[in-house]
Amino acid sequence: MIRSYIKIAWRNLKTNRLFSIVNIVGLSIGLASTLVLFLFILQERSFDNMYANKDHIYRVLLNTTEDDLETWANVPSALAPELKATIPTIVESGRFFHHGFGESASIKTDNDVFIEDKLFWSDASILDIFNVEILKGTGSENLNNPNTILLSKSTAKRYFGDENPLGKTLTIDNTTSFEVKGIFKDFSDNSSLNFNAIAPFMMQNFAKNPSWNNASFETFVMFDSATPVIRDVELKIQDILNKNVEKEALWYTFSLQPLERIHLYSSNYSDSYITNYGDINQIRNLTALALLILLIACINYMNLITARSQKRATDVGINKTLGASVKDIIIRFYIETGLITAIAMVLGGLFAVITLPIFNELAGKHLAISSLFTIKILGFLVLIWLVTTLFSGSYPALYLSRFSPKEVIKPTSNKGGIASVIRKGLVVVQFSASVVLIIGVIVIHQQLEFIQNISLGYNPENIIAISTSGIRNEGSGRALVNAYEQLPNVSAVTRSQGYPGLGVSGRSIYKRSTEQSMGIQTNRAEQNIADVLQLNLVSGQLLPKIKQQGDTLVEVLVNKTTVDFLGLSPEEAIGEKVAMQLGNNAYICGVVDDFNFASLHSPIGAYAFHNAQREPKSYLLVRFENEILTETISRFENTFKTLAPNTAFKYTFLDKNLELLYEKEQRTANVGLLFSILAILVACLGLFGLAAYMSEQRNKEIGIRKVFGASVAGIVQLLSLDFIKLVLVALVISFPLALYLMKSWLRDFAYRIEISWTVFLTAGILALGIAMLTVSFQAIKAAIANPIKSLKTE
Template identity: 55%
Template structure:
């Protein structure tokens, strides 16, 4: 019986090629998008599942107080690890991780060649015990026990030393430190939050012997024993803080984040080292998008199936007259739907394989094709097939099969029938979903344009940050600065610890010596020229001095307006004031600049201070004017090589760094725009098929109207007006839902657009225009046909 049903299904597909093509294509596109988004979700949810002890690995999280905006950091004090290892018996292993020079690019000398490395970390020896990376050369148990030892990834070893075993080779870091290679490990998988290419021994860094509770700069991981209770460990960590930090200085608490939550639940956590932070909101949004598009595709199928079902009502009546039961007919309709869905899935899998490279390029994630052959994907595909078959085949299966033979045979094409009403309802739902996608895409695009064009309070254009971490002396730095300033393209330079968009030092600013009230203050050691180079607006005072005498203990500070407001002063009033901000006893304000967005527009502007203190200078900021960018960069490279021949040239454009902060939002916008377009295309396929069906059903009516003098325009209007009404109903439903979704998404940004009524107008006009254009094609075809052909059978 099932074999016969499949044969009947295939015959029906061949007999009605137009409807079958639209059905299968629309469903295939919807399934392709669903599969691609499902692969992305699988990839994101697979992060960090490869570690043997994943259920017992936790990262310690640093939660700041309300005075510091309740920020959450991934870095904690260095003293926590040794104290917790002794005082908390539930901890089996513990390890700290430090990003080289607080995230700065390292200059590497290996095999008499110069390289740059962005993923160099320092870690306690237990780090390798906790995560157990697979070693190709060396012994993971002892590889990081000695100072000045380092382990490197397989790809890094090949890059530096070719195919040879590099154990025992020496590499230089920043022209300051020599490290012995003691191991080579297999590259961390693409779906691992750990992304280190090089891991050096923690006891190689200078402050290893004197860990403190006041400087939160280290990611710290615990491997708990099997009987450990997470809540109890958290309480014991707080007891350690109470025992070592005075109450008035306790501006933070500590908590534990499971490894399995690290990738998707860290988008709001600051100072995390991994470059592969995901977002649970993005996963949820993409999952919702997949459901919406699959729903549109299923509705598309149901609409066309109900339209086609009216052609087969007599067939159903005959079958019931000959003794076919409702159960048999239900099985037949579900078999037909399942057969079409199965064909669509096979076609969707082909589309998916072809589309993966394009999809990877827009989401910025390498999808592992192994998921296509995994049991999870197979189960999900079967589930999608069954759900799609159930949804798409439910109406013809349950509605038509329940009628009596005479009722089915006599059923006409009454426009007020349940079938017709259902079709209209499905069109409304379909276009509501499409309009929601259109509005969401427009809102995301407008927000990104707003962020791209917003005045940040400084000018990142035509400014390059060149790494000078490997420059050995202040004299060499000044020589390099002079060489850059000798170029005609260069208008100003400065040397800094960091620049807007990257992390610098975090300190606390107090109102006065006797106050416990403080605000978080980002401090950035800088030489003179910062105001001109970043084109900051100076509100009072002056820029930092060009030079500082050796032995001068006074720290000159350039505060932003936000910090001055916290002090309760006007900009001019703050000049000359002694600053209590952990910059030493002799820190004085010499200038005030207007507020600028030194972080993402998702965050409010906080306190910021440029100063000429004592932290290392890491970058040369160079402002230039040139239309020949490659030639200008080559000049910078040449000047750098003259002064620092033993270091690799590494640079970053400030405007590109700003763009990078919103890469995830651009990705969401691109996916929304492309898939909204595809969803509308699928909806139009269904509308096109329905318009063709309606025109076919009303062929004789159109012929009579034409004979009685009806114009082509009038007939097009007659056939189009019902669909236009449905689109208007869809807009009424879609607008409030789209507003709610857009409003929720925009709340993630401190600086955001207003949801303008024009967005809804444009979306409505787009949906209306698409619907009219789609329907009008079929209406015009019917209107210009010869009326004789439609009436000759009567």
């Protein structure tokens, strides 16, 4: 019996090829989209699952209690040893920080010089907490000894080729030599931690003299139980804090974050050395989008099958006359649905293989095609096949199996009813979702374009930032500046700790005669910093060009937000002494207009350039005139290597670096655009199905109208009007929903567009245009049909 049903289903597919193709294509697109998005979601949720102690590991977070409340992923260096010594349930605690607090390192071997972006200084306990696998040599015990270093397998290969790296010597930043003592396995792509080289934290002054003031260190703890009472532990940590920090200086508290939540729930945290964060909201949105596309595809199948209900009714009536039961009819329709879904599944898998590289490019991911053939994914496919078959086939099977032989011989005149309302309602839902997606894509792209074109208060174009982390000698740094100033097409050169778009040192500035404070970003720089960035000097003067050795006076060039906080005018601020953790002799020498030194997600805060000899000047900033870029870079590199032959040449452009601040939004927009197009395409197939259904239901009416002289254009207009009504209803529903959703998304930006009425007009025109194009095929086909055929008596 089952074989007979399969044969009948296959014959129906071949007989009704157009409907079969539309059904299969719609379902395959829905299944492929769901499969790719599920693969991405699975990978995002798999982060840090490889660690044996994952359920015992927590990260310590710092929560500010003054000004704007923030959560930092870095804490003071004094905390980790105190935690292990004071709280018995903590069996390990460890700290690490990125070299230079986020800077690249210059690594010199015997034969070459490398730029290393992932050198970390770490406690030995971090290797034990994350059970880092040592492939050669020894591991954590070496991090308790000075001048030793561990390398990942790929990094050792990059530095030394096929030579044995153990015992080799590396020189970091042309200052200190380290012996390679161990090789560890590369961290997985879905690990939050990703070190290329690990040097001993104990060599740093932060370990020798741990402080409660400098919150610059990522800290992890491991418990002896997988289910500690977190609130009790946090109260104990607060007790530690109260004992070690005076109440007046207590501007923060601590909390604990489980390892499993770090990847997806940390995108809003500041000051983290972990950069490979995901976003739980993106996962939720993509999950909803995947389900939406699959749901639309299933609805389409229902509409397309029931659109042929008159033809299938005859088949059902004959079968029932010959003795088939309702159960037999239901099984038959489910088998037909299962066959179509199975074909769509195979085709959808092929689509997924084809589109996965495109998705990787848009999303910036590295999902392997081979991952589509894992047991988990194959099991997911079987589950999706069953769910899709049961859901898609339920309405056709139950609806069509109700036809009686009497209805076939003498069909009722009621062609509308609840079934018609449901089908039209489903199409309205489909197009409402499509219009929301269209509006979302337009608003996201408008916001990104607004960000790219907004005046930042400085000019990031034609500025190159060259890493000078390997140049610690002040004389060599000055010689480098002088050499670049002599190059053609160079208009300004300076050295600085960082630049806009790159994190620098976070400090606090205190208002005079009060305890009120404000966070401020401080950047050690030289006089020409304002010329390079083209900042507008409001009052006072720039930093002095020369600062004598031993000079304890600290000049500070602040932005207008800083003096506004101090309650001074730009003119009154000149010469004012400021308390901002730069010593007792820090004075404001000048004030510049506000500029966006960070992402436009945040409003402009306090910022200061200074010449205190506290942080290294790790970058050479060069403003150049437009010319052939390759020649410019070559000239800059040759000059650099002449004066710093033992330092690798690494550079970035400030405008390109700014684009990275909004990379997540750009990728979200690209992925959203791709799957929105697919969702709209699948929705159009649903509209096509309803058009076929309605023209089939009204074929006699169309025939009569043609006999009485109706034109093709008039009939097309008649049929299209019904669909225009459906789309208009969809617009009424979707506009307020889209407005609410996009306003919620825009709240993440301090600087944002106002959603214009033209967005809704554009979306409405697109929706109507898409609907008309979709419907026109069926409408014209029905209008030009021979009326004699439609008026024949069955």
